Amino acid sequence: MMQKWNHFYGKYGQKFIIPAILVILMLASYILMIQMTKPESFNAKLFSVADRTIRSPQTVIDTKKTDEEKTAARESVEDVYTFNRETAQNRVSLINSFFAYVSEVQGEIKEKTDKKESVSNSDKLKMLKDKLSSNVSEKITSSISDEVLLRFLNANPKDLTTAKETLSTEIETVMGESIRESNLNTKKVQARDDIELSSIPAPLRSAAKTLVSYAIVPNETYNKKETNVRKREAAASVIPEKILQGQVIVQEGQIIDRETYRQLGLLNLLDQKMPVKQYAGYALLILVLASILYFFTTKTKMSRKKRQQTLLIFGVAFVLTLILLFVIRVLESANLSNISFLFPAAFLPVILKILLRERYAFLGLLFISVTSLFAFQSHETSVVSSLITPFILLSGFAAIISLRDYSRRIAIFRSGMIVGAFNILCVFFLLLINNSTIWSESTLESMFYAFAGGVGAFILALGLIPLFEFLFGVLTTSRLVELANPNHPLLKRILMRAPGTYHHSMMVANLAETCADKIGANGLLTRVGCFYHDIGKTLRPPYFVENQLQGINPHDRLTPKQSRDIILAHTVDGAEILRENHMPQPIIDIALEHHGTTLLKFFYLKEKEENPDTEEAEFRYSGPKPKTKEVAIINIADSVEAAVRAAVDPTKEKIKQIIDGIIRDRILDGQFSECDISLKEIEQIRETLNQTLNGIYHQRIQYPDDVKGEN
Known part of the structure; x- marks a missing residue:
């Protein structure tokens, strides 16, 4: 079952499983946020007594009250009227024109009378109405009765002049003030009263009052556009009514009236929505x-x-x-x-x-x-x-x-x-x-x-x-420290079954950690990885040179391919042992990758002597190649330590040759093509290994036999 899962995860994990988990985590975060921020619901009923003090959980705009305030502000704005000064002048001109036509008709009547022609009242009215209709834009003849017109037609010129001057002055005076439809009648009554007390002869006063009443009209017109602008400005100036966060909506023991109930609904405190x-x-x-x-x-x-x-x-x-x-x-x-x-x-x-x-x-x-x-x-x-x-x-x-x-x-x-x-x-x-x-x-x-x-x-x-x-x-630092404990069961297993491998691992760890610290890699991970990187050798310790007794080499009894299978298997075996013991994946990766796909040169050449058709691929580690800087460092340090330890009388020059040769072979073999280590960092590793190994294998001064034990 686990094998099937591992196969499925390895094939589809990165494409589907992990993205699916991330989506699930986002949904979980969203649900938790909603649950935490969802308004608290109160079992509040209209006209019931509040069993607790309820405060507003957030600041919201009370749209109903705000709309009411805006409506009130709009209604409080008075209508805007535009005053037209030309109206008074136009009405005075109208009255002057009226009297001019009356005088003109009186002159025509006098001419006819002088010719002994008879002119009736109807003829007089017809003559005046024709002139007024053709020369005055207003239909004055339909608004003023025939009786009034006849009074003016029958008046003497002096009385007409008095009436004209008095009416013109009165109209100009009255219409110099604001006149709207609402106060029009008042102004007309005021003008008629003034005419009643004027010097106009009594026979003409009634007609004059009628004429002045006709002449006075509103001189202010309703400005709808400006009125609407002011109403909008008044509404916009209203500060929105708000229910503030923390504001008490209802105190414990108070009656929940309609206004309170409305506010609770506005705050979504009734239905938890x-x-x-x-x-x-x-x-x-x-x-x-x-x-x-x-x-x-x-x-x-x-x-x-x-x-x-x-x-x-x-x-x-x-x-x-x-x-x-x-x-x-x-x-x-x-x-x-x-x-x-x-x-x-x-x-x-x-x-x-x-x-x-x-x-x-x-x-x-x-x-x-x-x-x-x-x-x-x-x-x-x-x-x-x-x-x-x-x-x-x-x-x-x-x-x-x-x-x-x-x-x-x-x-x-x-x-x-x-x-x-x-x-x-x-x-x-x-x-x-x-x-x-x-x-x-x-x-x-x-x-x-x-x-x-x-x-x-x-x-x-x-x-x-x-x-x-x-x-x-x-892998956390504390976990790595735990794994570095010498009392760890797997480290004890290496020490007891393959002591040479244990010592080799400790030496490689010292070298690799120093190099990792130099280039800024994880030194502790590198060190701990070295401790376990060769644990696969514990299955067949004698087949690895560091564990062999002097002069006894089991490979002498095996064919090169048999020896190859044993040596190459230690990386895979080590990774399997670490998996079985639930070790962290980075440690498993180090055990599996620390040889990359390098060639087992000794047994390959030995086999090639017997079988020239032998392919290099048959004698290479299965890999994969190092994926991280830490594994790349271990790859170099592991080979360098083994080679320098096997060298006879390792001098400074010989150590340098060994290090340079191993690094050159790794680069040419493309072993670092899958990790992000740079050539500059490889050069730093080269220098660090030289300094460290020269410190370990420095030439000692030859003391006399009687003082050799002192150095």
Whole structure:
């Protein structure tokens, strides 16, 4: 079953399984965010008594009240009218024209009378109406009665002049003021009253009052466009009515009236429903965070497998942290005051710094700070809710900075104590900034929770790191230190079954670690990998030269191909032994790759003497070639150590020749074509090996026999 799974994972894992897991982690993060930010539902009914004080979980605009305020503002704007000064002049001109035509008709009547022609009242009216109709744009004849017209036609010229002057002055005076439809009648009455008291002869006063009443018209017109502009400006100036976050909607014991019930519905506190746009917003938030993580990871040079491993570790750790955040939110909802400070803010930064790198710890701290901001601000506000995000940021930074030595568990725990003490200080000055009561039971409770959360984060990380190591094959510094312990069962196995191999491995470890430190590779991983790289030799120790007794070589009784099979098998056998003992994958890779696909030259040449058609491929290690700098270093150091140890009287020049020859053969053979080691780094390795081996095999001064034991 395991073989089938391994085959399936090896074939489809990178294409489908890991991406599927990442999608699942994103969905899990989204669901947790929704659950933490979903509005709390209250069993509130209209006209019932509130069983608790309900506060607004967020700031929202009260659209109904805002619309009412805008409507009131629009209605409060008075209509805009435009005053037209030309109207008065036009009406005075109209009256002057009227009197001019009356005088003109009177002149024509006089001419006819002088000719002894009879002119009736109807003829007079016809003459005046014809002139007014053809020369005046207004239909004045239909608005003024025939009786009024006849009075003016029958008046003497002096009275007409008086009436004309009086009416012109009155019209100009009255229409110099604002006249609208609403006050038109008032102005007309005022003008008629003035005419009544004027010097116009009594027979003409009634007609004059009729004419002045006709002449006075509105001189202000309604400006619809400007009115609408002012109404819009008034509505726009209205400040939206808001229900503020933390605002009390209803106090415990109060009646839930219609307005309160409406506000609860507006805040989605009745049906526990979240607006669709908020669902979309949180989905985009998770997508943005995932995108940042992806591009952040792709900027680092690493293999596809390593990148996916990094994404998985980060994703799982982040989801675990969200679960912890969700638990804290549940406890907070159960009215456990100040419990938010118990949140292990340092957990995600700590576990990411140990398992990945410090840069991922800072990124994780940023992620959890952003999500905590939404989680704690989505419910009823309190002093703790407003302070928890800065608290998480400060606690996380303190954890990253204080965690320097994580090769020993006691050092990690010590960092936890430091962060716990720092958390107490954080709570203290955050409460000072918030102007909260300092020396109170609530403050002491907050400080206790903060300390417990700081220490608890490190304890939780210590407990989960082995699980991460097992699930993802991650090698932490503390795990490497454990594997380097000489009392490890596999190291004891090498020592007991193949002591020569054990000694050889220790020597290679010293050389390789020095080279790794020189070029900036993982020195501890290189050293520990060397300890186990030849464990496959424990199955047949005597067949390897370092374990052979003097003068006894089992290969003398075997054919070259039989010897080849035994020697080449030790890399595969070693990897299998390490897998069976659940060793980390990087250690297994070192055992499998440390010879790459190099040629077993001695037995190949021996076989070729007997069979000239022998192919090199038959005597090469199965590989694969080194994939990392650490394996490349071990590949060189392993061969160099064996060659120098086998050399007779290794001088400085001979050591240099051996090192140069081995490195040249590896490069020409293309053994480093699949790892990112550079020629400059290979040159540094060459120099380091020369210096180290010359220090080991330096020429000693020949002392007399009686003092030889002193050097």
